[in-house]
Amino acid sequence: MAPAAKRTITDESCMKNLPAFALLAAFLLASTGYTQAQSRNGGSAPRLDYEVRPTGLTPAFPTSHVCAPIASAWGSQERFDNSTRLQNRNGGLHGGFDISLQEGTPILAMASGKVIAKGEGGMLEGIYLWLQHAPADTSLPYRAVVKYQHLSTMPRLNPGEPVNAGQIVASSGLTGTVGRAFGPSGYPHLHVSLFVAAATEPANLKVPPPDGKLSDPLLLFLPAHADVENISTLPDPAVRVAIVEGDGRIEPAGSKVVWPVHCVTR
Secondary structure (H helix, E strand, O other), rough: OOOOOOOOOOHHHHHHHHOOHHHHHHHHHHOOOOOOHOOOHHOOOOOOOOOOOOOEEEEEEOOOOOOOOOEEEEEEEOOOOOOOOOOOHHHOOOOOOOEOOOOOEEEEOOEEEEEEEEEEOOOOOOEEEEEOOHHHHHHHOOEEEEEEEEOOOOOOOOOOOOOOOOEEEEEOOOOOOOHHHHHOOOOOEEEEEEEEOOOOOOOOOOOOOOOOEEHHHHHHHHHOOHHHHHHHOOOEEEEEEEEEEEEOEEOOOOOOOOOOEEEEEE
16 A cells, blocks of 8 residues: 655744754644644643654565564554554554464564553553663654553563563463454554653553654664655655574574564574
8 A cells, every 4th residue: 555645844944953852743633634633632732633644664584584464454454354444543544554474373572671561452452562762772763652462461570670672571362352353353453553652661651651752663673763744755764673583593683673574584
């Protein structure tokens, strides 16, 4: 699917004086047509629905390895089986990405950081885990809050505990998928959501972060200097993805952000 058209920000002098996070926020708001009238409960916190728009980004894995691919991309109108998503959630567009996995597949922390929440929701959510990654954990100019959904069992890690990039933090499952759109057998997979927020951690952590913007998780793999307010103009939509091998080694060595599932050598 081709990326949706982006609205251009023309006040270049203003943009040059904004900090990195403000640039990112400006891109997200401009690309989604967000207005104050769309705020949740009349306040200033952004409404999450209808902020989703395709970015066109795709993962580029090392050719020497086989990795579990994205089965349903950010902003897609279709599920893994080509069925159409419901229009009453994010305007029918996918608010994350899905990776089809067998139940019990180890799930990895995409970066170093800490656990900020875990629990179990209902349909379309299941057992979940939230991790937070500071700018120092990713080398990106914003705080990243990542949610993993449909886990098989409640993670043993508790809020406040640290994690390292590539560390096993959960196992995949199909919780929250049995029935309705997925049928009586459910659909075993990992759903990953990303919220980008101000770099400074607030005193009271909440999920999703009140100042966060629901975003394409592949943003995590963009280089720190990438022109994130103009993603559609990037010369190559394929983003290089660092991976974790079965023995725990990260490739390329020293990478701060990794694919959330082990990859194997060809």
